[in-house]
Amino acid sequence: MIVTSLNEAQRTVRTEESADLLIDTGIDSLAERLYGSGGWIRAGAIPDCAAAPAGVPRPTTLYCQRSGAAAPTR
Template sequence: MTTPVRLSAIDLVTYTPGLAALLVDAVEDGAGVGFLTPLPIDAAAEWWATQGTEIRSNRTVVWVTSDHEGVTGTIQLRFAGMPDSRHRASVSKLLVHRRARGNGLGRELLSTAEQFAAAAGRSLLTLDTPTGSGAEHLYKSAGWIESGAIPAYAADPSGVLRSSTLFHKYLG
């Protein structure tokens, strides 16, 4: 397992092909991360390229892990920008390539985002994940609190509307 590396907007350009392949892998495996199948690699790369603006503006922080075969995982931390919300951030796009699962990489990425958020003065994190997904176990075991579920919140990769579970975590 490699240590997560925080990406700058310039780094993002270098990592975009690997991040696009990771996103396609996740969607093909059924991850509810906002995309439908089939997800063409060029569409995935185009989406990642749009994240450069968010990174440059410090609204989003992205970490990536890789090994000799390429990108293995990523996570994003998105900062709330309104004056009444500057105490919180949301976690999104926690993705681990199928070939890299089962080694604690998801937990390492999540911990990295949590530690960064706390150091940045954020005291509350939120996220949503498809109800019944494997990710729910990860979040619960990492101390996240289930806030509730919203029926028909988002479509799964096949286009079927599914429930999503909301989680939050106080950082202290």
């Protein structure tokens, strides 16, 4: 489901000249590995921005994908 949604968003961005995608996820999460292997560009990190399930603040990694970028290949 998540991969399907990301693929749909990427297709939309490739057709829009002014649209970029920006996503975030907790550092060291499964999603971070997915985004990194899927052609997303690591844009930075924000300390204590995300909450772990127990409510403890965790750093967040930001990823972006520019409009017109080619789809990642597998």
